[in-house]
Amino acid sequence: MSPSIQFPELNQPLLKKSDVFAWAKSHYRDRTFSKDEQIPTRSGLIYLVEQGAIRIVGQSQMNVLNTKATEEITSEEVFLGFIGEGQPFEIVSQPQFKLQAYSHLDETVLIWIYWQDLELLPNLRQEIFESFRYQHQRKLFWLSILGQKRSVDRLMGFLNLLVEEYGKPCEQGYYLPYPLTHSQMASAIGTTRVTVTRLMGKLRQQGLIFLYDEHLIGLPKLLQ
Amino acid sequence: MSPSIQFPELNQPLLKKSDVFAWAKSHYRDRTFSKDEQIPTRSGLIYLVEQGAIRIVGQSQMNVLNTKATEEITSEEVFLGFIGEGQPFEIVSQPQFKLQAYSHLDETVLIWIYWQDLELLPNLRQEIFESFRYQHQRKLFWLSILGQKRSVDRLMGFLNLLVEEYGKPCEQGYYLPYPLTHSQMASAIGTTRVTVTRLMGKLRQQGLIFLYDEHLIGLPKLLQ
Numbered sequence: 001m002s003p004s005i006q007f008p009e010l011n012q013p014l015l016k017k018s019d020v021f022a023w024a025k026s027h028y029r030d031r032t033f034s035k036d037e038q039i040p041t042r043s044g045l046i047y048l049v050e051q052g053a054i055r056i057v058g059q060s061q062m063n064v065l066n067t068k069a070t071e072e073i074t075s076e077e078v079f080l081g082f083i084g085e086g087q088p089f090e091i092v093s094q095p096q097f098k099l100q101a102y103s104h105l106d107e108t109v110l111i112w113i114y115w116q117d118l119e120l121l122p123n124l125r126q127e128i129f130e131s132f133r134y135q136h137q138r139k140l141f142w143l144s145i146l147g148q149k150r151s152v153d154r155l156m157g158f159l160n161l162l163v164e165e166y167g168k169p170c171e172q173g174y175y176l177p178y179p180l181t182h183s184q185m186a187s188a189i190g191t192t193r194v195t196v197t198r199l200m201g202k203l204r205q206q207g208l209i210f211l212y213d214e215h216l217i218g219l220p221k222l223l224q
Numbered sequence: 225m226s227p228s229i230q231f232p233e234l235n236q237p238l239l240k241k242s243d244v245f246a247w248a249k250s251h252y253r254d255r256t257f258s259k260d261e262q263i264p265t266r267s268g269l270i271y272l273v274e275q276g277a278i279r280i281v282g283q284s285q286m287n288v289l290n291t292k293a294t295e296e297i298t299s300e301e302v303f304l305g306f307i308g309e310g311q312p313f314e315i316v317s318q319p320q321f322k323l324q325a326y327s328h329l330d331e332t333v334l335i336w337i338y339w340q341d342l343e344l345l346p347n348l349r350q351e352i353f354e355s356f357r358y359q360h361q362r363k364l365f366w367l368s369i370l371g372q373k374r375s376v377d378r379l380m381g382f383l384n385l386l387v388e389e390y391g392k393p394c395e396q397g398y399y400l401p402y403p404l405t406h407s408q409m410a411s412a413i414g415t416t417r418v419t420v421t422r423l424m425g426k427l428r429q430q431g432l433i434f435l436y437d438e439h440l441i442g443l444p445k446l447l448q
Contacts, residue, residue: 058368060381078371080364096384097365129353136360139367140304141321144282146370147302147411154414157284160320187371190378190414 017086020124021050024111031110033103041091041101045112046128052108053178054083056091057187059098079188081135081142082178084166088128104178138165146189152199154189159209163219172210175218241310244348245274248335255334257327265315265325269336270352276332277402278307280315281411283322303412305359305366306402308390312352328402362389370413376423378413383433387443396434399442 024030030050033039039054041047047054057077082104083089091099103110118125138161145157159176167174182196189196203209212218248254254274257263263278265271271278281301306328307313315323342349362385369381383400391398406420413420427433436442 056364058364058371060365060368060372076371078368080367080371092361094365096388097368099364099368129357132357132360133353136356136363137316139360139363140280140282140323141284141318142367143304143363143370143412144284144302144321144323146367147282147300147304147414148284149414149416164320188367190371190373192373 017048017124017127020048020113020121021111024048024113029112033108033110035103035106035108037103039091039101039103039110043090043092044115046088046090046115046118047101047110047112048088049083049085050109050111051085052103052105053085054089054108054110055102055104055178055184056080056083056089057100057102059100061096061098076187079180079184081138082162082166087135088131151189151191151195152202154191155185155196155199156203156208158185158189159217159219163217167219170212170218172212173218173220175212175216177216179215180217241272241348241351244272244337244345245335248272248337253336257332257334259327259330259332261327263315263325263327263334267314267316268339270312270314270339270342271325271334271336272312273307273309274333274335275309276327276329277309278313278332278334279326279328279402279408280304280307280313281324281326283324285320285322300411303404303408305362306386306390311359312355375413375415375419376426378415379409379420379423380427380432382409382413383441383443387441391443394436394442396436397442397444399436399440401440403439404441 021030033052039047056079058080059077077100080099083101089101091101093099113121113124118128142158142161145154145161148154148157162180163174163176166176166178168177182200183193185200186193186196200209204211207220210218210220245254257276263271280303282304283301301324304323307325313325315325317323337345337348342352366382366385369378369385372378372381386404387398387400390400390402392401406424407417409424410417410420424433428435431444434442434444
């Protein structure tokens with residue numbers, strides 16, 4: 001399993017990420033995915049998004065208050081966030097929790113690298129750790145939002161968080177360049193799709209959100 | 225602000241964490257807190273828990289669907305997790321999100337260190353980054369739990385997660401060595417204190433949880 005690949009051209013103090021992408025491609029460690037395809041991840045590998053976006057989802061195994069106490073119920077998939085271009089991710093699961101990655105956009109390109117390869121690439125390794133440190137901070141903010149009792153506060157906080165991180169400017173404000181279904185939003189904030197649909201209508205009426213290009217969520221400048 | 229302190233005795237390849245604690249104490253970079261005291265954190269510093277436990281809480285600033293749209297409401301504090309002995313934490317806030325650390329137990333001892341000091345302590349630095357990587361993974365599991373629609377599933381998943389990470393064995397199973405109020409649990413899973421009280425009663429009746437030492441939460445072995 002352990003790779004014995006040499007990095008003669010990469011073992012440099014100031015490695016650029018573009019070099020890593022080029023190297024991975026020349027060693028068949030890249031793949032292009034179409035929208036909503038599941039990424040066949042393996043533990044011990046770290047993935048970098050070169051193009052497109054990844055959606056991370058989670059499931060937890062429940063055995064609480066069921067008719068049969070021994071029967072395990074697999075929960076619905078919960079949306080846990082995006083991994084955008086240039087960002088790394090890894091998928092670690094354990095019996096009670098199952099994480100998965102899907103390509104969120106068409107033509108999403110990934111490369112992968114072994115953790116132990118990173119010993120030879122200290123700068124990239126450092127960059128990846130800094131990214132996880134940052135992602136951890138963002139998840140603490142996300143958890144702060146999910147502690148709100150009202151669904152509308154959770155929904156609005158959730159949208160703010162995503163637009164702040166990934167938003168692109170437009171005339172009215174900023175929009176999230178990744179489409180999100182009401183089901184995905186509902187799973188992220190622990191409510192039903194029906195509630196999200198109702199709240200999204202209400203928020204649009206009040207001008208607190210808008211639609212960009214008819215399907216992408218935007219936030220007016222004042223809310224930024 | 226930047227420290228110009230030398231680490232003659234610490235700049236070793238195989239630094240032990242105990243050495244760091246000793247060094248910090250000899251340089252007045254340690255402090256003992258009593259229960260529920262707020263930690264006066266500063267950005268650019270990294271904190272290590274030598275003894276006791278830290279509780280991280282978050283607040284998000286909301287301005288959604290209020291009577292006055294311009295008025296900001298500061299949400300209640302949301303429980304975001306524990307930092308146990310030997311673990312590092314940092315507090316990064318931004319205008320919309322405010323994170324804070326409290327000592328969760330009496331006689332909680334912290335030391336602190338500047339990020340730039342860690343350049344001289346590569347092993348400790350690596351250990352800290354690995355810890356953040358791990359904490360990030362745990363938060364993804366936590367978010368998977370919070371996406372559950374039923375409060376009881378969120379509560380049970382949340383308790384499982386904490387006991388799995390911090391639990392200590394006892395005759396009946398494992399118990400969480402840190403007390404948690406129903407309010408704190410409610411804030412973590414986005415429900416009311418009243419609901420948590422009702423659900424905790426129900427879960428105890430069904431034998432899915434038990435109380436250890438009359439105030440600590442335990443999970444029977446079967447659920448582990």
